[in-house]
Amino acid sequence: MTKEAIFTPVGKAAEELATPKKSGKKGDSLYEKAVDLPEPTTAAPAKLGLKKGQLLEMFESMVLQRRFEERAMQMYQKGKFGGFLHLYIGQEAVSTGTTAALKDDDDIITAYRDHGWGLVRGVSARQGMAELFGKATGCSKGKGGSMHFANVEKHFWGGYGIVGGHIPLGGGLAFANKYKGLDRLTTCFMGDGAVDQGALHETMNMAQLWKLPIMFIVENNGYAMGTATRRHSTGELWERALGYGMKHRVVNGMDVLSVYEAMKEMATDVRKDSMPWFVEIRTYRYRGHSMSDPQKYRDKEEMEEFQSLDPIERLKTVLLDKKMATQKAIDAIYEKVEEEVMDAVEFADNSPFPEDSALYEDMYSEPNPVFHR
């Protein structure tokens, strides 16, 4: 047995890890970048059926998600709230392209990197910020915090904190929709780390067996916390679909139009066939896993490369090039969003904390539940 063979990945990943791509000197990238982005769509927005108004809405939504989290980070650093804060920054094209492609009553469920998902599904900046602050006016009444944004009325079933734990829940949402004969599909998002969890595989098997109208969608941002995808998962993530005979697709998640196009096509297919999909959307998060992450597992060049592909900048370029918006109009959107986010911060700051009595509320459905004491 060679020394290198112990506890290193096998196959292609092992070769990549074992072979320095560059000089190996300080400041030089030793390994390949976190994710290989597939080519973005070449279809023009009009060809995708996207009108100017929709594109501007998508742009504003992405800017809102970005600014909301940048301000949230500041508030966290100022000590306005505690707990975890997992930022979605860099991945906004995924939530935005998805919700634009889905019907409003299609179900969405995701993991703990969920702020963007809340904001695209009707959680207002005020309700979101108040939730982060732990206030009674938050979307989950301050009982969930950063990881448990939800707007069930708008079919956003929440963010979940146990990696992979929400995947069977997604399967159950789809199961119920099928049971009730509803023309409604479920999109179950997860990080690349969740691909290694048994919960995904058990749910994929049953989804394929029972023809559930669901899409299992991996937001592969290159890292499960601090472990690179090729160090935690053998082969390519999308290959997991092959074992279940499941339809699959790899999507460029740094381009909102690519996400929209792919999601639209797959959603139509699920509605027609009621067969699940396994989707790998490749993206990148600009911030650490959470707030206490020194990010020693990746280097600056990689970050700069992905920031040069920024999904917000990319859509802005499309809007300007196609003369759908002037620089002035873009600036106005930034200003509007800035006001909305600052208003949200003020709202959250001024909102009351939950009453003491709220401690015992929402545990059970009955009006006077028995609590052990």
Next chain:
Amino acid sequence: MAELQFREALRQAIDEEMARDENVFIMGEEVSEYNGAYKVTEGLLETYGFKRVIDTPIAELGFAGIGVGAAMNGLRPIIEFMTFNFAVLAADQIINHASKVKYMLGGQVSVPIVFRGPNASAGQLGATHSVAYESMYAHFPGIKVIHPSEPGDAKGLLKSAIRDNDTVLFMESEQMYGLKGEVNEDPEHLIPIGKAAVKREGSDVTLVTHGKIYHTVVKAAAELAKEGIEAEIVDLRTVKPLDMDTVIASVKKTHRCVVVDEAHPFAGTAAEVGYLLQRDAFDDLDAPVVRVTLPDVSAPFSKPLFDAWFPSVKDVVDGAKQVYYKS
């Protein structure tokens, strides 16, 4: 009233509730074509079809979680585990999801689901098929835990569990499925969750118990009667919420208490009942509360070792004599 087996009482409860509400369905390993590993679901496939009587792969984590998601989205699943020993694989879904989703989303969803199946030991099945899990699950807020001992209670409580709007664990025993008892056949006869029952009246010692070992306690009470000690048996029926009012009312009468619990001793139901008695009925006790439980040892296979492991009638009788300062 009719005399039914435990499994028939359960089946009648499931059948009546499925007939009453089309959102109720049952899912688990071997529940459909095979008619149930222990024949609880026998015949339900014929009545309700594959849509509502669903065979699953051997994937407890997955199908338990699909049940939780379906419950969030408006259905009322009954998830059958072939045994609660296998439900440990689904513990993340029960403990981290079913019991918590409502609270952590600020009440935006409910999880009306029943997880049911046999619990605790059933003869020489070895270490991994013999564990009593009720106190472990009872530890967690958001979960109700029912563990009846007789067919009549089983039917009325299972119906309440299915109609409950939150997560309920309903525990049975492989060794009780053939047990016969009087069952109320009125489809609207429900037994409330969280209410214990005095199954035998007596003035000298209170025996608190639940689940299958109740039947050992009944035999022990008969033995004690021969020696002039009249035991009162309180069958908890529901472990959580725990009906201490009934236990305390009995102890105020007998002033002595033995808790008989077919589980390991550490932090079990017996420990909890003992603590609550010293807190709330200290002045009514004429002796320290005694518990009769399994030892702090995994289940052995060998027959003599198993018999030494499982609490016997004599262990219960000795416990009663201990609180009676009699040997």
